Amino acid sequence: MYVVIEGVDTAGKSTQLDILKKNHKKAVFTKEPGGTEIGLKLRAMALNGEATSKTAEMFLFLADRAEHIEQVIKPNEGKMVVSDRSVISGISYAKELPLEVVTSLNLIATQNTLPSHVILLELSKEELTKRLSGKTNDSIESRGIDYLLDIQDRMKKTVEMLNLNHIYIDASLSIEEISQKIEGFING
Structure with a gap:
């Protein structure tokens, strides 16, 4: 099982991942970008805005993804990742x-290695505005609320275009409600 948690920054992915780590102690936990040694370097370069070209930034993330599949996902195919x-x-x-x-x-x-389960935590414009106002933003978050909402919409289109098994969850629900929905989806 290859489970991914998606959502724009501040959607609550980290909180839900911490809960999953407690509930699934034998699972392999990873992240993109940065799930490998080279990935950590590529992630730092991308999030620090070192690539001035958006195309170069995309290729940094593609390089990370290729390494991640090869070093983390494929070697753990028999486990929950x-x-x-x-x-x-x-x-x-x-x-x-x-x-x-x-x-x-x-x-x-x-x-062509794709997730078996996709969890997308969705934020409304109001909730995203509230969450971003309370933190220091990295180079991607600094692109603004409309940018992030457009990314969220593209995430949904991508999930549907790739025909992936998925669940969309309102990220403004309580932490417990979101966690229950995620467990239900994974175990269902």
Whole structure:
């Protein structure tokens, strides 16, 4: 089982991942970008805004994704793997190229290895505004609320385009309600 938790920043992925770690002690937990040694370097470069070109930024994330599939996902195929972000984010954040082109590049990077379970935590414009106002934003979050809402919409389109097994959850629900919905989806 290859489970991914998706959502724009501040949607509550980290909180839900911490709960999953307590409930699934034998699972392998990872993240994109940064789930491998080279991935940590690529993640730092991308989130610090070192790539001035959006295309270069996308290729940093593609390189991370290819390493992640090879070093983490494939070696653990017989186990439950839970990832903070995945190919869905990779496709959704690469807005400068047509969706079909970005999807093709990501399918090459992942060797067509796709998640078996996708959990997307959704935020309303009001909730996203409230959550972002209370934190220091990285180079991606600094692009603004409309940008992040567009990314969230692209995540949904990507999930549907790839025909992935998924659940959309209102991220403004209580932590416990969200956790119960996630467990129900994973165990269902």
